[in-house]
């Protein structure tokens with residue numbers, strides 16, 4: 001299971017490509033690829049967004065579902081999705097409205 | 103302190119204009135990321151996990167109140183209210199928008215600061231002893247030479263695309279507080295028998311994947327030959343350093359693979375061809391640069407002795423701070439003050455905008471407007487009258503900057519690690535915080551004595567773990583964080599690389615392991631005057647291995 005993530009070009013904000021067809025500031029609601037076909041589709045979307053100068057550092061990352069929530073497998077990606085673990089007042093975790101948005 | 107001349111000013115302004123234009127074109131989609139990335143790196147702009155990061159140069163760690171206030175302003179206006187002081191004596195902001203960076207650079211240029219050459223395969227910010235110009239044990243202030251090197255190396259056409267980054271450190275004292283033996287070039291300023299100034303030259307030190315202690319290739323290089331000799335070294339490196347493998351590209355590998363003797367021969371041959379040319383430093387030029395670093399007017403303040411004696415009797419906290427964070431100055435009425443950025447449980451090296459403002463105000467009121475950033479991620483007021491120490495201390499207490507832990511176990515160096523850094527394998531900051539909380543008692547810390555604990559979140563070793571008396575390296579194993587302990591490293595005039603003590607520890611076990619190491623040391627030291635590093639050098643790793651792994655090894 002994979003989702004597509006990147007950083008937004010103009011401000012560097014970590015973003016995920018969502019089922020709503022947008023690059024969202026929250027991981028929840030990310031479009032999940034489950035087979036070769038959907039992985040290829042996500043890859044293409046990532047490449048295009050990079051070409052269009054919307055985002056940089058595009059990456060497909062491994063995730064799993066835990067209680068219906070998308071959870072990245074690597075700690076690195078979990079930290080990107082939440083913010084620094086030593087500062088709850090920074091990053092997405094400091095903006096609950098964003099981090100919970102679908 | 104050095105002031106920009108017309109050339110410096112127009113050079114920095116031109117660079118700001120150039121990079122602003124590049125950012126604008128990137129945002130408009132006129133240049134690609136592949137074209138832009140090397141340009142942004144030349145201007146100190148990285149992309150990290152959560153956002154861009156801007157690294158700003160603090161040449162040889164010296165800045166004034168106005169500059170510190172500007173950093174506070176940048177933190178408040180464009181970032182999230184804090185900055186991170188680094189082991190390269192620089193400052194990093196973790197959250198700037200790319201679109202704001204031109205404005206930030208313009209603001210910085212107005213106080214003679216920039217982010218040039220804080221990244222990329224060029225000669226980086228030259229670092230120096232943070233007590234330079236103040237230390238009682240100093241032969242001469244090393245910063246004029248660091249400034250000469252800065253001017254020479256800034257956008258040096260021959261050395262802008264080296265095989266890899268290149269770091270130079272300078273000290274002017276016998277006690278090496280600049281870790282010169284783990285730099286690409288280390289310079290130890292000293293005097294020869296006739297009283298002339300010159301340098302012992304070390305080459306090929308470094309940390310990272312392949313840590314090495316530098317080799318001394320010259321015992322005395324006259325000061326006028328500084329640039330010719332440095333050019334000779336960097337030229338030989340530029341020609342022969344490996345470009346085929348990033349991990350083997352630093353000069354330490356060239357020194358190692360070529361052999362010190364052969365490489366020295368090549369450097370000396372190059373130097374012989376250069377030494378009487380245009381790079382020879384005229385005495386009047388050196389002295390002219392030196393005037394910028396002339397000591398402030400340290401008027402006699404003999405009332406300091408009584409003031410300190412009384413204040414000490416009055417407050418144990420002040421007495422503790424005095425004992426730990428105040429260093430002897432050249433002038434008996436003055437002292438150098440270390441401002442700890444390692445409050446218990448805080449992220450090492452981080453300072454809020456308010457703390458920066460407070461330090462700026464103290465420097466202006468009590469410190470001849472001078473501030474230093476130390477490679478140990480603290481700040482220093484190098485010249486404070488002893489008579490003013492109590493006033494300075496009281497103000498530091500108000501802003502949470504009076505932690506009396508300089509050189510103790512909670513004075514931890516830690517890199518940003520996986521909480522911020524895109525290259526990290528494991529977190530550093532939470533490990534530092536937990537160890538700091540475990541050893542929070544100042545009484546216990548003082549009982550343990552001098553102990554340098556350093557943490558890196560990956561093998562790049564920005565947290566200098568190789569030269570920590572206790573070093574901690576974060577690695578990723580099967581998707582989890584694991585922490586390796588090294589023991590016996592040191593980054594002073596008796597530099598050594600720490601040795602891995604055994605298998606790593608999980609995040610919830612690393613603090614216990616550190617405590618076991620410390621308790622083992624306390625149990626075996628000859629007496630309290632035998633520091634951890636000295637005890638380790640005497641007994642070796644065996645007792646520590648036994649304490650950490652013995653029981654379970656025997657059970658297995």
Ligand code: SF4
Nearest residue numbers: 517523526559560564
């Ligand atoms: S040591 Fe590694 S994790 Fe730490 S700042 Fe350097 S590159 Fe990042």
